[in-house]
Amino acid sequence: MNELIQIGPISPLRQRLIDDMTMRRFSKETQRNYLRDVGRFATWLGRSPHTASAEDVRQFQIEQQQAGVPAPTMNSIVGALRFFFTHTLDRPDLARKLVRTRQVRKIPVVLTMAEVKRLLDATRSLKHQAALSVAYGAGLRVAEVSALKVSDVDSKRMLLRIERGKGGRYRNAMLPEGLLLLLRDWWRAGRQQGILVPDGWLFPGQSAAAPISTRQLYRVVVEAAEAADIDKRVGPHTLRHSFATHLLEDGVDIRVIQALLGHAKLNTTAFYTQVATKTVRSVVSPLDRLALASPSEEAPDG
Structure with missing residues (x-):
């Protein structure tokens, strides 16, 4: 019997x-x-997972790969099973049999600043515009936007408190002046509609008792991109990618961006150097320097 x-x-x-x-x-x-x-x-095992053997874990991974399960999905399963075997079953021997699938990371889609403005202007409501503006203006993950509460807005220190980011980590995100003004407009409108309360969700869903879902935010972004005639493949995370890339192109230190994004590893943030085209264009090639060099100049030895 499957107990899960x-x-x-x-x-x-x-x-x-x-x-x-x-x-x-x-x-x-x-x-x-x-x-x-x-x-x-x-479900694959057909019995309680506490009876699983090392060979069961091995065969499961082989069959999932043969079935064409994508690498991100398989790695997500591996992470869940590692936690389950290690902490819930106290079977670290089984956790060690799990293998992560090597995954080629695709270069993320990034919007220009003009495209971001068009997308935000194309939203259908003030709530949606404010939610997407938080995703871009503070660089939040879609789940972090959904989970924000009114009390997480710290206007005195100009910060957004992210109580449970990825991996359960806490951090502070930036709160730009323009975003604060927009959130205040949304606060007044939400209060008039009776859906915003001081201790409630910043972006309620269909009722004030639950936050807007990540799926709904995804639909909002897609619909806004279509209305703005943006032909790129856009999702909520595109706004976070754009936030990081635009900061990098403006010369913000990469370790500062790492802290703002809540990345545990610097190499995750460094990936944005591959899409910061403005930064690449600002670099002067050694070939161009040759054209500027005096004919009498000689290259140093070595």
Whole structure:
């Protein structure tokens, strides 16, 4: 019997996994993804995953690869199973049998500043414009935008408090003056509509009791891009990519950008150097310097 598939009461094993994630302050989205991915393994296994063997783990990975499961999906499953085997089952021996799939990282799509403005202007409501402006103006992940509360806006220090970013990490994000003014406009409008309260969500969903979903924010971005005649493949993360790239092109130190994005590793942030075309264009090639050199100049030895 698959104890990770919720049918009726929550099984003890599923509850233990939930407790382990909650104790480590995993976000609701991360918990949902881990439950889904561990459940996928349990369904394949056909019995409780606490009975899994090293050979079961090996065969599961082989069959998933043969089935054409994309590398990002497989790595997500590996991360969930590693946590499950290590912390919930106390079976680190099984966790060591899991192999991450090598993944070629694609160069992200980045909008020009003019395209970002067109996209924001093309939104259908003040709430949507404010939410997308937060994604771009502060460089937040879509889940971080969704999870913002009114109390996370610190206008005195001009910061946005991100209570649970990726991996459960806390950080402060920047709050530009223009974004603060827009959020104040949204606050007044939301109060008049009766959907914004001091301790509530900054961007409520269909009801004030729940935040706007990441799926809804994705639809908002896609619809705004279409309305703005932007033919690039655009999603909420495109605004975060654009934020980082535009800062890099403006000469902001890459370690500052790393802190603003909440990246654990600098090489993750450094990837944006590949798309910072303005930075590349500003570099003078040695070939061009040859044309400027005096004919009498000689190149130094070595």
